Amino acid sequence: MSMEATAWTQLHNVMNAQQDRRPFNRATLRRIAAFARPHRRRIGLFLLLSVATALLAVATPVLAGRVVNAIVSGKEEGTVTRLAALIAVIAVAEAGLGLVSRWLSSTLGEGLILDLRTAVFDHVQRMPVAFFTRTRTGALVSRLNNDVIGAQRAFSNTLSGVVSNVVTLLLTLGVMLSISWQITVLALVLLPIFVLPARRMGTRMAKLQREAAEHNAAMGTRMTERFSAPGATLVKLFGRPADESAEFAARASRVRDIGVRTAMAQSAFITALTLVSALALALVYGLGGYYTLHGHLKAGAVVALALLLTRMYAPLTALAGARVEVMSALVSFERVFEVLDLKPLIAQKPDARPVPEGPVSVEFDGVRFGYPSADKVSLASLEEVASLDTRGGTEVLHGVSFRAEPGQMVALVGSSGAGKSTIAQLLPRLYDTDEGAVRLGGVDVRDLTADSVRDTIGMVTQDGHLFHESVRANLLLARPDAAEEDLWDALRRSRLDGLVASLPDGLDTVVGERGYRLSGGERQRLTIARLLLARQRVVILDEATAHLDNTSEAAVQEALGEALEGRTAVVIAHRLSTVRSADLILVVEDGQIAERGTHEELLALGGRYEELYRTQFERPGNTPAGRG
16 A cells, blocks of 8 residues: 555544544453354454465565566576566465455455344334433434444454554564665654654544534434424424525535635645655665665665555554554444443343233223333433433322223323323333233233234324335235235225325325325324224224314224224223213323213213313303213
8 A cells, every 4th residue: 555545544544533532441342252253254264364465565575676686686587587477476366365355344344234233223122112202313323324334344444454554564674674774764763754643633634524524413403304394394384594594504614614624634634744755765765775886785675675665654554543443443332332231121021921812801900100210211322411311200190090891992081191191101011010010801911922912902193103105015014914905905994095096106105204295184094094904902092083173083083983893992082072982981180090980970970071071062052962
């Protein structure tokens, strides 16, 4: 590698390395070794090839010097030809080994990326809902991308670089000292002029790089928020386009200015180091020529020294920044392990069993619950805060007990924030109770397998979330093996088959981010179709019609009638008209069940339910329905 190329490489590594001065963590190194263990054979072969490549790199300058000596001494052509042929063979071998090393490097690196990403992705999927409500999605995705790739560089670049550079440096230095220790020592005097500016300039440019990255990240966040469907709507309704444009332009201008300064600094740095390279070569040729003319050195030795000099400065410069690269890789590994070390609050027991067959009852028995504090479910670095909020654990459910027999509908009504949605989230075990038990078919959900709970309980929430995929893909999420006729049957039963048939690509029409290409009622009916397709025995409806107009609500209620038929249901509703026919209505207030009974019984009681009912339905001069 030439000095100029080495300078660019070193500058790039220092700029992109994370400047961390922490000591080596042996526990981290042991965990890295555990991830590397499945690839140990390839790592060993990779290191052997790196050593072989270093040996060949030193052999070429020595042979070049012998060629020059053979020419100067007037030896026969065969000697020169054999030496030239040997140089050619070494060049071919070096190229071949380089390709094999690159293949091993890429397979090792990509294999490690696969292992780390899979481990993190699988672990994150096991985290509780509280983790996702606190974590910034971008920060979490960064762990799967930037930090994993940073860790991968430890194997694909740093590991081989350190080994090959150490071998190359020792061999080169040994050969140069054997040829002329005087010239070697003088050439090394210029080393600080080459290495120290690289580190200082690299650090300075790393700061510029980080500043540019921060501005780019801010612009990216701003664009992501403003370009989403709800964000764009908000800007159009309340935003100030001129101010938005000015702020974006200011950050973009800052990035432009940093780019110009970085380009000029890079150019000045490389020019200076190229000059140092020329001065070093001038020293070798000048002093070497002097020794040659006085009979103390052969001409070929001067050529060999000049070529070896370039081979020595390259690994020296690379090794000078090796610590930064190693620490950067360790930091990346630690950030990945930080996520893996965050233990999920919900864990399946080793002896967990499936939900019993047949119709399923739902039971809450003396349930008490408080949402966990941030320090139990999240990381400060993922929330992008200095320290986690330790507040939490305040009890929000106080001894909730009720039972829904198989096929019955239990409705939860009450004020906002009373605890209705919390009750709904405990049933599919999105959280675990602090005291008491939640049972499915008479078995505590903590004793059931996660797969069987998921296959038993279906839930429709008020936002009707859909992925930015096709109608077909969103439906198959519920049952991947569903046939085409099953999809259309679910759409027909949710009163959505006509709409889907009229779409440009039918089932393959992409619904857009969060399903925004569909209306609110259409989104809800598609989530109901997904529920129907899954054929789950217990249904939870959490404000499924809360934000719909009367027409959409009527269509969704008709679809819900299909979804609830023959199933045990827990329904949360603000609109009391949707739960009049429930087998049992529970009035939840302040985390407790304040009243329970049928619609008629609760009206006759004249308590909180009647108050809610009058608020919604009473009009001057009218009598509430059901009380006449």
